[in-house]
Amino acid sequence: MESHRPPNILYLHVHDAGRQVQPYGAPVPTPHLQQLAEQGVLYRQAFCANPTCSASRSALLTGTYPHCNGMLGLAHRGFRLNDYRWHLCHLLKSAGYHTALAGVQHLAHAATTEITELGYDEILTTASDFDQPVQAAADFFRSAKSRPFFLSVGFSAPHRDARESFSSNRPPPNPHYVRPPAILPDTPETRADFAAYSASMTSVDESMGRVLAALAEQGLAENTLVIATTDHGVAFPEMKCNLTDHGIGVYLIMRGPGGFTGGQVNDDLVSQIDIVPTVLEVAGIACPPHVQGRSMRQGPPRESIFAEVNVHAAIEPMRAVRTKRWKYIRRYAATPQRVLPNCDNSPSKTLWHEAGWAQQPVAAEELYDLMLDPMERRNLATDPAHEDTRADMAARLRTWQIETNDPILHGPLQLPPEAVVAPPHKYSPHDLS
Numbered sequence: 001m002e003s004h005r006p007p008n009i010l011y012l013h014v015h016d017a018g019r020q021v022q023p024y025g026a027p028v029p030t031p032h033l034q035q036l037a038e039q040g041v042l043y044r045q046a047f048c049a050n051p052t053c054s055a056s057r058s059a060l061l062t063g064t065y066p067h068c069n070g071m072l073g074l075a076h077r078g079f080r081l082n083d084y085r086w087h088l089c090h091l092l093k094s095a096g097y098h099t100a101l102a103g104v105q106h107l108a109h110a111a112t113t114e115i116t117e118l119g120y121d122e123i124l125t126t127a128s129d130f131d132q133p134v135q136a137a138a139d140f141f142r143s144a145k146s147r148p149f150f151l152s153v154g155f156s157a158p159h160r161d162a163r164e165s166f167s168s169n170r171p172p173p174n175p176h177y178v179r180p181p182a183i184l185p186d187t188p189e190t191r192a193d194f195a196a197y198s199a200s201m202t203s204v205d206e207s208m209g210r211v212l213a214a215l216a217e218q219g220l221a222e223n224t225l226v227i228a229t230t231d232h233g234v235a236f237p238e239m240k241c242n243l244t245d246h247g248i249g250v251y252l253i254m255r256g257p258g259g260f261t262g263g264q265v266n267d268d269l270v271s272q273i274d275i276v277p278t279v280l281e282v283a284g285i286a287c288p289p290h291v292q293g294r295s296m297r298q299g300p301p302r303e304s305i306f307a308e309v310n311v312h313a314a315i316e317p318m319r320a321v322r323t324k325r326w327k328y329i330r331r332y333a334a335t336p337q338r339v340l341p342n343c344d345n346s347p348s349k350t351l352w353h354e355a356g357w358a359q360q361p362v363a364a365e366e367l368y369d370l371m372l373d374p375m376e377r378r379n380l381a382t383d384p385a386h387e388d389t390r391a392d393m394a395a396r397l398r399t400w401q402i403e404t405n406d407p408i409l410h411g412p413l414q415l416p417p418e419a420v421v422a423p424p425h426k427y428s429p430h431d432l433s
Contacts, residue, residue, distance in 0.1 A: 007225045020181065066310065079415075087107070089118055091276070103133035134153075170203055173195050183239070193346060314339050315413065315415075363381060367379065
């Protein structure tokens with residue numbers, strides 16, 4: 001292989017995993033992600049731009065915030081990108097890359113012509129189980145040596161399935177000896193729920209391992225930049241669709257050309273909107289002016305990252321800014337409340353609901369000291385001793401909103417007429433994502 005050839009790009013992604021994987025110290029066996037981390041770069045402080053499925057992916061694959069690219073909600077519920085030419089596929093294709101999709105994408109409604117707008121030269125399969133994307137990727141690698149490629153391989157797992165649990169191809173560990181995330185109560189229900197998640201994540205890790213093995217078998221690993229990540233936090237209460245680190249914290253591992261080698265651990269703040277400019281820089285492609293992220297290989301570390309929620313199953317406009325030390329969250333509902341449809345149905349949700357979770361007060365503003373309160377449970381927004389910090393963080397957030405022309409500054413969000421939105425008080429609608 002000629003040394004001047006641009007690197008291949010393998011985007012390897014799963015649904016709803018947050019940082020509940022082995023390389024981040026979680027009690028979930030993911031040996032293939034662990035090996036990838038030991039070969040590449042592990043970003044300990046990586047965050048999504050929106051902890052809901054389509055919106056998160058829109059930010060990652062366009063390098064722009066969801067309120068700027070148009071993906072305010074879920075693709076299968078009537079939301080779409082303003083301009084699909086912003087998708088990374090189009091940027092890479094213009095530079096001679098061959099682009100292909102294997103598995104889940106969730107930026108276009110698969111039942112419409114929108115999926116062709118994503119820009120892939122080939123749609124190998126839209127099945128997102130544990131096997132079909134693997135086989136499609138292996139077949140693609142065998143014939144992908146004539147020019148550089150971008151291949152997206154996506155799995156639905158560990159997204160909750162129709163049974164409100166997690167699909168897997170292995171039995172769960174004994175829940176008697178499972179520890180759920182610290183934000184959840186340690187009960188038989190949450191232990192069994194997290195055991196099911198663990199089995200699902202270990203199953204999809206095995207599938208990702210098979211993809212990486214197929215890449216190596218064809219002699220492509222050395223010149224392929226692997227990006228392994230997830231869209232947002234796990235589908236447990238106060239994780240997915242929340243702006244605390246439980247919701248926006250994601251695993252991000254990169255391996256390959258551009259300095260992503262050697263088992264490095266990076267503690268800088270990183271946003272997933274930084275992936276597009278990083279990929280383009282490594283590939284030697286100019287970054288278009290609409291991209292709002294910054295290359296992870298250039299300049300000083302970020303001082304802050306920003307995140308938002310607009311619509312998941314129901315409308316719940318929120319914004320957040322996070323620095324190394326502080327987190328500030330602002331809700332824009334006239335009367336902030338617990339929006340039940342935005343938490344996927346589960347045994348853990350039922351447990352919380354029966355304990356009165358829906359009646360717990362919800363603050364319009366939240367401020368957390370991430371050094372002394374990493375679980376984000378003690379809201380300091382109304383504490384006079386922290387008023388200067390609250391004001392500073394609120395000013396940072398508003399400056400970002402003005403710079404990005406955040407529509408929430410001008411009144412209620414304007415949704416497309418075809419949007420399907422649940423009422424906020426409904427326990428949970430079907431067909432969440």
